[in-house]
Amino acid sequence: MTHSRRTALKFIGATTIGGIGLSTTQVAEAGNHGDNGNGNGNGGKKKKGDIRLMGHSLLSDPAGGFAEEDIRADGQYGLMGSFTGPGGSFLVDISNPTNPTEVHEFPTPSEGVRHADVEFDRRDGLYYRTREGGGGDGEPPNGVDVIDYGWGDGTLENPVKATRIPAGSTHNVHAHPEGDVLYTTEHHGVGVWDTSDPTDVTGGDVYGPEGDLHDMIVDPERDRLHCAFIGGGFDGYVIMDISDPMEPEVAGKFSYEGRDTYEDVPVGEPGFNNCHYANYDPDREIAYVGDEIGFGKPGGKHVFDIGWGDGSVEDPQHIGYTTSPDAEVMDEAEELFDWTGHNFDVITKGSTTMLVSGDYHEGAVVYDVSDPTDPTWTDQFETDLKADEADGAGFVGEAPMAWGVNYADERDFTVVSDMQTGIYVLKFTPSAAKEGGS
Known part of the structure; x- marks a missing residue:
């Protein structure tokens, strides 16, 4: 179905501030994008990787669409949030990855609440979902819901809300994987x-x-918190020392202030504004930082040396950059978010390091970052299955509209969230990104 974008432009300002089981597997063939004229393509020299579709489901297909995803540490369950509709949060059984199955939908108390992020706790039976706006259940707006789905009174099929954490308008959360600590995004720092x-x-405390x-x-291996600050006093990448998880200290940062913005450079060249997402390389002293710009010239992904070469945690050095495969100026309302990057994870296999990303209208994209100075996209999977049946999100365009990717290292597959078409379980296999690559 075609989704209306009548409300699309209302979201531009906000974002610049801040089932079906498959009995057979399928291999997704990427289109030959080559060089699209902005200098970002590989001139037709791209070699396809192998993306294997394991399973997909629309789940209960809520109005308003899906948001962030997460995978429990054991790889047996996934989570999905919802953005503008009543869907709330969704627990998904992925023990059989060819048949992701909704276990529960825990509706939001009010259509005015957005649950953009969901995150499992390290303890079985608990997860968190963020709250932005609304109220509707006799409580103040905003904060974080603690959902009990088996820790105490709740069950898998009938979860209960254990409490509401009185944080601010919380867009994202992250639970420490080795301690009983939750970090929240605040308008003046990191909430602990x-x-x-x-x-x-x-x-x-913030x-x-x-x-x-x-x-x-x-x-957790290096006791660091990688942070993306998107303005309001600081725009850029920050590394915090969490040797004491309850009292993070700034260890280093890379400020975007005074650098070229995306409006200052051609599409395909690095700009610095709207720092949106940060992640780390599990094997090398390298970090990856993404900028999201919903309208105009799209944001891309940066690579930072934080000890791999001349850089350090105290003084991160910018060493690489890429945009999405088809990046171009988004100057029509129906192009909202289409070509900007979004949330990603990092997978290392042998000598190959892959950054796998939910890049909105590009779907799930694989970038070979084995050479961090020359990140190169290798393949993509268009997350548009059953798009003609999906209710989906009305403020963005047609699928694919992939939100993000999470990797289950215990089971070697990823979960991908598409705002319109639900959950995907994909398996990525590395291949040569460039002529002569390995």
Whole structure:
């Protein structure tokens, strides 16, 4: 179906501030995009990788569309959030990845609440979902819901809300994978919460630069919190030392202030504004940072040396950049978000490092970052299955509209969320990205 974008332009300002089981597997063949005239293509020298579709489901197909995804550490369950509709949060059984099956839909208390992010706790039976706006259940707006789906009174099929954490208008959260600590995005830094008692969460102190934190992720092996600040006093990438998880300290940062913005450079060249997402390389001292720009020239992905070469945690050095395969100026309302990058994960297999990303209208895209100075896209999967049946999100265009990717290293597959068409389970196999690659 064709989705209306009558409300699309209302979201531009906000974003610049901040089932079906498949019995057979399928291989997604990427189109030969080559060089599209902006210098970002590979001149037709691209070699296809192997993306294998394991399973897909529309789930219960809520109005308003899906948002962020997560995978439980054991790879047996996935989570999906919802953005503008009543869907709330969705627990999905992916024990059989060819048949992702909805276990529960826990509706939002009000259509005015957006649950953009969902995140499993390290303890079985608990997850978190963010709240932006609304109220509707006798509580103040905003914050974070703690959902009990088997930890206490809740069950898999009948979850209950254990409590509401009184954070601000929370777009993203991240639970420490080795401790009872939750980090929240705040308008003036990183919110830190003690979740040792999930029914009585305490804390709320805020750390870091004075700015609007948009997202963050924990590197538990190196005791670091990688943060993307999107303005409000600081725009750029921040690394925080979380040796004491309850008291993060700024260890290093890369400010976008004073650098060329995307409006200053041609599409395909690095700009620096709207820092949106940060992630880390599990094997190398490298970080990856994405900018999201919903209208105009699209944001791309940066690579930072934080100890791999001449850079350091204290002084990150910019060493690489890429845009999505078909990046071009988005100057019509129906192009909202189409070609900007979004949320991603990092997969290492042998000598190959892949950045796998939900890049909206590009679908799920694979970038070979084995050479971090020359990130190169290798393949993509268009997440548009059953698009003609999907209710979906009305403020963005037709599928594919992939939100993000999470990798289950225990089981070697990914979960991808598409705003319009639901959950995908994909398996990525590395291949040569460039002539002479390995």
